[in-house]
Amino acid sequence: MSRTEEFELIIVGGGPAGLCAAMYAGRGMLKTALLERGVPGGELLNTEWIDDYPGFEHVLGRELAQKMTAHALVFGAELRQENVESIVRREGGVFEVATTGGTTYEAPAVILTAGGTPTKLDVPGEHEYAGRGVSYCAVCDGAFFKGDTIAVVGGGDAAVEEADYLTRYAEKVYVIHRRDEFRASRILQERLFANPKIEVIWNKQVRELGGGPAGLESLLLEDTVTGDAQSLKATGCFIFIGFRPNTGLIKQHVAHDASGYVITDDRMMTSIPGLFAAGDLRVQLTRQVTTAVGDATTAAIAVEKFLKDRQAGVPGAKVGV
Numbered sequence: 521m522s523r524t525e526e527f528e529l530i531i532v533g534g535g536p537a538g539l540c541a542a543m544y545a546g547r548g549m550l551k552t553a554l555l556e557r558g559v560p561g562g563e564l565l566n567t568e569w570i571d572d573y574p575g576f577e578h579v580l581g582r583e584l585a586q587k588m589t590a591h592a593l594v595f596g597a598e599l600r601q602e603n604v605e606s607i608v609r610r611e612g613g614v615f616e617v618a619t620t621g622g623t624t625y626e627a628p629a630v631i632l633t634a635g636g637t638p639t640k641l642d643v644p645g646e647h648e649y650a651g652r653g654v655s656y657c658a659v660c661d662g663a664f665f666k667g668d669t670i671a672v673v674g675g676g677d678a679a680v681e682e683a684d685y686l687t688r689y690a691e692k693v694y695v696i697h698r699r700d701e702f703r704a705s706r707i708l709q710e711r712l713f714a715n716p717k718i719e720v721i722w723n724k725q726v727r728e729l730g731g732g733p734a735g736l737e738s739l740l741l742e743d744t745v746t747g748d749a750q751s752l753k754a755t756g757c758f759i760f761i762g763f764r765p766n767t768g769l770i771k772q773h774v775a776h777d778a779s780g781y782v783i784t785d786d787r788m789m790t791s792i793p794g795l796f797a798a799g800d801l802r803v804q805l806t807r808q809v810t811t812a813v814g815d816a817t818t819a820a821i822a823v824e825k826f827l828k829d830r831q832a833g834v835p836g837a838k839v840g841v
């Protein structure tokens with residue numbers, strides 16, 4: 521049976537950004553619902569160790585997720601297990617957030633923190649060795665591969681830039697690309713070609729990732745022209761073949777960049793008044809737990825101001841300083 525519930529703020533997504541926004545919103549005494557389709561924690565749950573969150577030199581991703589969840593709930597935010605299917609702003613400025621469970625949540629402000637999904641190779645071994653050699657984040661995991669031989673898969677800006685970055689840790693970096701030229705910008709390519717630790721393997725696609733109890737050991741490559749197979753020894757495989765921000769929930773036009781990342785102002789408000797965005801789905805230089813919680817802090821505090829202005833009848837309810 522369908523039903524409607526009213527809140528002052530709805531947060532969509534319970535990763536680091538959503539949990540931090542819920543903590544601040546609860547502390548700001550806003551009646552808040554945090555809607556998360558699974559177990560709260562987001563990408564923290566797919567990360568074995570986090571070594572770059574201030575105050576935690578070495579913490580399990582799932583442990584940090586549990587601590588963030590507990591902290592969000594302390595201040596009174598309501599956590600609901602809900603899969604959101606649409607966000608629509610009605611005339612008058614109230615949002616309808618519809619879930620597959622049949623409940624519609626209504627509020628004058630929404631913070632979208634639904635993250636994004638790295639594109640997978642979809643080959644045998646990828647899931648098995650995720651976190652044990654297979655990674656989608658150079659800044660996060662590069663330091664685990666000091667002195668190793670690793671592979672980077674992809675040919676766009678992310679692959680080429682991150683391959684160069686990874687040579688500060690790895691002894692040797694193979695870049696595997698399925699074509700005979702990169703899509704990456706010229707300047708990034710020049711830097712890559714000038715780096716003696718990098719070797720490009722053209723016209724190859726990864727067919728399988730293999731290893732043992734200690735983690736990844738090798739990649740099975742197939743030539744995209746001849747079909748020949750070869751094995752490449754590597755203890756790491758960094759995959760940069762795309763990242764899709766989870767923005768399909770927004771059913772009205774929202775400003776975004778060419779890759780679909782949401783554009784916000786410095787208060788994290790999107791081009792739709794009252795709709796804020798924080799974390800991995802937002803346009804920004806880097807995507808980390810620290811940046812996600814930073815965005816979320818700004819967004820939650822901006823929402824408080826937005827709601828006050830709205831109540832006071834400030835035209836357009838622009839967020840004041």
Ligand SMILES: Cc1cc2nc3c(=O)[nH]c(=O)nc-3n(C[C@H](O)[C@H](O)[C@H](O)COP(=O)(O)OP(=O)(O)OC[C@H]3O[C@@H](n4cnc5c(N)ncnc54)[C@H](O)[C@@H]3O)c2cc1C
Nearest residue numbers: 533535536537557562563604634635660799800807808809
């Ligand atoms: C393998 C890996 C390792 C990483 N390691 C590190 C690291 O060591 N250090 C670091 O700082 N960063 C690391 N990162 C990056 C970091 O995890 C992200 O930057 C951070 O989690 C982003 O937080 P977020 O809240 O924006 O998004 P996410 O963590 O992606 O959370 C989004 C949440 O939204 C929920 N959601 C999505 N759609 C819906 C829907 N329709 N309805 C309801 N809920 C929905 C998802 O279930 C998810 O819980 C790593 C990332 C990966 C993939």
